[in-house]
Amino acid sequence: MINPKTLLPIESSSEGLNAVQPKEKKDLVMVNLGPSHPATHGTLRVLCALDGESIVSAVTEIGYLHRGFEKDCEVHTFQQCIPYTDRLNYVSAIMNNVGFCKTVEKMMNIQVPERAIYLRVITCELNRIIDHLVCAGANLVDIGALTNFWYSFNVREKVYNILEKLCGARLTSSYTRIGGLSRDVYPAFGEEVTAVLKEIRKGVLDVQKLISKNRIFLDRTKDVCVISKEKAIAYGWTGPTLRACGVEYDLRKAEPYYHYADFKFDVPVGSRGDVYDRIFVRFLEIEESIHIIEQALRKLPDGPVMTGDKRVALPPKQQTYGNIEGLMNHFKIIMHGICPEPGVIYDATEAANGELGFTIVADGSKNPYRIKCRPPCFMNFAVFHEMIEGAMIADAVANLGSINIIAGELDR
Amino acid sequence: MGVETFPAITTRKEAVIAWGQKNSLWPMPFGTACCAIEFMAVAASVFDISRFGAELVRFSPRQSDLLLVAGTVTFKQAPILKQIYEQMCDPKWVISMGVCASSGGFYNNYCTVQGIDQIIPVDVYISGCPPRPEAILTAVMKLQHKIENPATTPPAQFMAKEPKFGY
Amino acid sequence: MLEKLTASHPKAILGSVDRFGTLEIRIEKSKIADVVKTLRDDQELLFSILIDIVSVDYSTYAGWTGERFGVIYQLKSLALGHRVQLSVTAPEDEPIVPTISKLFGNADWLEREAFDQMGIRFAQHPNLKRLLNHHEFVGHPLRKDYPITRRQALSTNDSLMDEMEARLKEKGYV
Numbered sequence: 001m002i003n004p005k006t007l008l009p010i011e012s013s014s015e016g017l018n019a020v021q022p023k024e025k026k027d028l029v030m031v032n033l034g035p036s037h038p039a040t041h042g043t044l045r046v047l048c049a050l051d052g053e054s055i056v057s058a059v060t061e062i063g064y065l066h067r068g069f070e071k072d073c074e075v076h077t078f079q080q081c082i083p084y085t086d087r088l089n090y091v092s093a094i095m096n097n098v099g100f101c102k103t104v105e106k107m108m109n110i111q112v113p114e115r116a117i118y119l120r121v122i123t124c125e126l127n128r129i130i131d132h133l134v135c136a137g138a139n140l141v142d143i144g145a146l147t148n149f150w151y152s153f154n155v156r157e158k159v160y161n162i163l164e165k166l167c168g169a170r171l172t173s174s175y176t177r178i179g180g181l182s183r184d185v186y187p188a189f190g191e192e193v194t195a196v197l198k199e200i201r202k203g204v205l206d207v208q209k210l211i212s213k214n215r216i217f218l219d220r221t222k223d224v225c226v227i228s229k230e231k232a233i234a235y236g237w238t239g240p241t242l243r244a245c246g247v248e249y250d251l252r253k254a255e256p257y258y259h260y261a262d263f264k265f266d267v268p269v270g271s272r273g274d275v276y277d278r279i280f281v282r283f284l285e286i287e288e289s290i291h292i293i294e295q296a297l298r299k300l301p302d303g304p305v306m307t308g309d310k311r312v313a314l315p316p317k318q319q320t321y322g323n324i325e326g327l328m329n330h331f332k333i334i335m336h337g338i339c340p341e342p343g344v345i346y347d348a349t350e351a352a353n354g355e356l357g358f359t360i361v362a363d364g365s366k367n368p369y370r371i372k373c374r375p376p377c378f379m380n381f382a383v384f385h386e387m388i389e390g391a392m393i394a395d396a397v398a399n400l401g402s403i404n405i406i407a408g409e410l411d412r
Numbered sequence: 413m414g415v416e417t418f419p420a421i422t423t424r425k426e427a428v429i430a431w432g433q434k435n436s437l438w439p440m441p442f443g444t445a446c447c448a449i450e451f452m453a454v455a456a457s458v459f460d461i462s463r464f465g466a467e468l469v470r471f472s473p474r475q476s477d478l479l480l481v482a483g484t485v486t487f488k489q490a491p492i493l494k495q496i497y498e499q500m501c502d503p504k505w506v507i508s509m510g511v512c513a514s515s516g517g518f519y520n521n522y523c524t525v526q527g528i529d530q531i532i533p534v535d536v537y538i539s540g541c542p543p544r545p546e547a548i549l550t551a552v553m554k555l556q557h558k559i560e561n562p563a564t565t566p567p568a569q570f571m572a573k574e575p576k577f578g579y
Numbered sequence: 580m581l582e583k584l585t586a587s588h589p590k591a592i593l594g595s596v597d598r599f600g601t602l603e604i605r606i607e608k609s610k611i612a613d614v615v616k617t618l619r620d621d622q623e624l625l626f627s628i629l630i631d632i633v634s635v636d637y638s639t640y641a642g643w644t645g646e647r648f649g650v651i652y653q654l655k656s657l658a659l660g661h662r663v664q665l666s667v668t669a670p671e672d673e674p675i676v677p678t679i680s681k682l683f684g685n686a687d688w689l690e691r692e693a694f695d696q697m698g699i700r701f702a703q704h705p706n707l708k709r710l711l712n713h714h715e716f717v718g719h720p721l722r723k724d725y726p727i728t729r730r731q732a733l734s735t736n737d738s739l740m741d742e743m744e745a746r747l748k749e750k751g752y753v
Contacts, residue, residue, distance in 0.1 A: 025752045030743070035492055035736075036442055038471040043444045043489060047739045049747060057750055059742040063711035064489045065444055067512075068521035070696070071720055071727055083518070090446035106599060134449070153456035160453075170453075171446055171542050233657060235684040236628050247657065254660055342641070345599050346631070346653050346664060359633045359651065363641050370721075372633040374653075382688040408445050411711055487733045488713040521727050522720045523712065 028056060033396065035064045041138055043407050046385070046396065053392050058385040062411055069412040073371045077337035078104055078178060081368065086172040088356075088373060089409040091134050092127035094120075094163075095351040097176040102257070103347040103358040104178045107340045110312060116180040116305040117258050121296045122193065123166070123175060124349075125289040129200055130156045131352035131404075132240075132282040139279060139401030140211065143220045143394075148207045155203035158196050162189070178338060179313050180306035190297050197290050204286055221276035225387045225399035228273065236379040239354020241403050244281045245273035251350035263292045275395075278402040312338050337366025353377050353404055375409040426562065433477070433503070434556040437466040440476035440500070442493060445483030447510040450542040459545040464552045473499040478555070479532075482542075484512035485525045497532045503567055505559070507551050508534045511541050533568035580624060580663070587617055601662050608667045611652070612677045618654055618663065619682060626654040626663065629683035632690060634697035638671075639723045647671040648699050652679075669699060678704040696721040706742065713737070 034045040043064035049057040069088065073081045085096040098120050105112060112120075137152035160170045165186055167173040175182055211217040227237075229245045242249055250267045252260040268284035270277025306313050310329055319326030340362045348357035354376030361370040380403040388396040441451050454461050461467050470476040473496045485493055497506070508528055511517035514537045516526035528534060535558060536551045543551075558565040580602065585592050591610035596603050606614050618626040630653035637643040646668040655662045669676055678701040680687040690701045691710040698719035701707060709716060713733040718725055 023750075023752045025747055028747075028752070030740075035489065036471075036496060041448075045739075047743055049743060056752075057743065057746045059739050059746060061737065061739055063709075063713070064486060064492075065484060066486055066488065066711040067445075067484050067519045067524050068720070068727075072519065072521055075727060087446055091449060134452075138452075150457050153453065154458065157453065157456070157458045170544065171450060231684070233627050236630065238628075249657055343598055344603065344651060344664070344666070346601065346662075347599075348630075355630070357631060357653070359631060359653070361633075361635055365641070369640060370633070370635050372631065374631040378688065379685045382685045487731060488736070491733055491736055522725070522729055522731070524730075526730075 027051065031393070033393075035061075038142075041401070041405060041407070044381070044400075044405060044410070046388075046400075048388075048393060048396070050393060053394075055388050055391055055393055055396060058388050058396075060381065060385045062381065064411065065407040066411040069373065070371055073368055075367060077366045078340070078368060079338060081371065082176065082178075083172070083174045085373075086174055087408050088375065088412065089131070089351060089353060089406045090171060091406055092131035092352045093171060093173050094123045094127045094175050095131075095349065096356065097174060098124055099347075099349040099351060099356045100358055101176045101178050102349060103345060103360055104338070104340065106347050107343070107345045107360060107362065108178075108311065108338070110179050110307055110309050112180055112307055113304050114301045115184075115303045116307075118296050118300045119181055119185060119305065120176065121258050121260070121263075122293050122300075123163075125293045125296075126159055126162070126193070128289050128352045129286050130159045132286050133200075133203075135352075135401070135404040136207070136279055136282050139275075139398070139404075140207075140217075142401045143217065143398045145211060145214075145217065148210055151203050151206045151210075155196075155200050158199050162192055162196060165189075165192075177306065177312075179309055180304070184305045190300070193293060193297060197293060200286065200290060204283060208283060218276070220394075220398055221279065221402075222274060223272065224275045224395045225391055225402075226272060226274045227383070227387055231383065232273065235383040237354065237383075238379070239350065239352070239376050240281045240285060241278055241354065241380055243267065244270035244277035246271055251348060251355055255348075257349065260292075263295050265289075265291050275398050275402040339364055339366050348374070351376060353406065353409070354379075373409075373412055375412065377403065377405045377410050381405050381410060430560050430562060434559040435465040436468075437464075437478045437505075437552070437555070438468050438470050438476040439466050439478040439480045440470050440473050440496070441480045441482055442496060443480075443482045444485060444489060445512065447482035447513070447542040450545060451480065451482045451509065451548065454545045454548045459549065461549065461552065464549065464556070466552055473497075474501065476500060477504050479504065479506045480509055481506065481513045481528050482509040484517070484519060485528050485531070486523050487525060488523070490525055490531050493528065494531050502569070504569055505535045505555055505567055506532055506569075507536045507538065507548075507555060509538045509548060509551070510543055511539060514539065517541055535568045580661075583621065583623065584614065584617065588614055601664050603664045603666065606665050606667050608669060608676055611665065611667050612679050612682065614665065615652065615654070615679050615682055624656065625658045626656045628655045628657055629653075629679070629686055629689070630655050630662075632686065632693055634693035634699050634721070636697060636722050637668075648674045648697065650676055650693065650699060674699045675702050676700070677702050680704055695719070698722060706745075708742075 028049040031048050035043045045061040047059045048055045085100040086093040088096045133152040137149040140148040164170050167175045232242050232245045246269050248267050248269050265288040268281050270281050315326040315329050320330045342364045344361050346359045348355045357374035359372040363369040508514045513528050516524050536555050538547050538551045591607045591614050593605040618624050633651040635649040638647050648669045650667050652665040693699050694707050695709040695711050714737045715733050716731050
């Protein structure tokens, strides 16, 4: 870091060779990292002023994937917003669906059936696992460990197979509906998930074997781009990146929702807040997610996956075609949509990147009056330029992967 | 009959060049959004794009001949896409992956370009949001077919069509 | 909490309501920075994280009689686990709200986003530039009178050198 105190006025540095020379801008090289760069995982831009290979000063720019999520939601009904939420954090789409639906359900005071809650937990944790795998895999590619990427993507493909059978899409699933889920799981779901969990354990172990004693990996990640606990909190960090700084804060423990209080799991925390901690907190969280899924599968009750609340749930087809109440109800929901009471609500879930919150301003009509998503990686990236100042340019790349910037969520 | 019985073969120069080009496409993934994650899946071992000779991903436009635009292109991004396209050496091909790149998709709003063909010429479009990996492989095969038959299906870069937004 | 705030800032509180399990407090616009500072520093409140800043345009809100723009702040206490929601309003002709970017680091970008999307200006913000839209963009897209399909092309990207020059100057480069 450059200490401004070492700077002396030009007049006083005139005597002797040892005098401090003024630092000049013309000695610096300006380098753009992004917006199209292999290490940016999407579209970000970091303008670095380099002195040799060290970053003296950095400025970040976002918005290259700003595609109007919030404005688009204002002209769609609440149910139609769900596919848009898929594309926020597209690496773990179901977690966004759940976060959005949970907010609307809280607003309308809808009780989601138990089976739907357990299935939401299972699919969310599966998504958390694949999100962490992509994050860690891509981060390791950036620092030169390509094999890990193949290992983690092989596991990811197996989870995709399950999600594909579940909702027909690999990536953007739109699995939840306001009031429950779009459909129940297929018969062999439990066994397949159990089998995949075994594969995940093996895959994560393979990756860890490759890196945990690897000298290059350790040198590239330990004590690189450290952020203090206090600074991370001041910048609103949440999720695995905050936990890597040693703050034990997880919404699943702090404000338990969806029976997370009944599951036994630990919250892994780091100690130094460097790149190494951020990667390994994610690996440990994968392990905890596996525990949660195993418990949830054991407890998974029978029953419906959609609430019977007539305000949001479509009636069964026999009733729609069989009697006038069912037909009217169907017509009302399709044509008039879901209309929550006027008001402002904020609700959050613990997504793979941290606290994913939705603020919804409703005015009693079928369209949300205003939706604001609180993307966790927005806060992570807001301090990125300060983290990399003083580091090498290669460290900036390692750091960028470790704070897991997903452009869809960052720019919305 | 082995090759050794024919010490020489006759063919056309264009055919040999096209054969080489189609089997050694070097893609430059211009990955902006969700589709980029699916492109990663195509490059990974299960779908393995290297079966079609297009696995050598180059992030430098000057070394690649296939621009694979994967994801939504916003107006803020558009000048960069144009610049990257122009930095690529001839001959070059463009695959537009996913509905966002092809037509704007369901982002019909103030900040999204309604299809990258308003900025650069496109050879093959892929539908889907995001497309399945098989669809991307099909697109690569379609493009290979196109490269093989330049007379009937010339590259889009030579088709005179003024882009809507000039930079 | 409300008593404490009323005691320390008697003129700042305009009203409050407890909905969906969160206390929502309406604050006088000019006092927002003081109130947030108290909430952050008071040993019994300790709202250490700024969760979000939401800007709202109430111009077509059914039955709305107040000023056109609203800004909603979400705060959360890590140590005590509670949340609070603050809201201020600003008039259409002069939508200026005091900045809280000196109190929370992430408020810098969140306020820039609110400025970019809604046109609310934050007084004494260090660098109130557009964040999500490009620098040639005219208007504020999330205002209700901005048509959703009014597209604006960009000719060249921002060089960012103005921000870089300012940052280098801070670090003592000439």
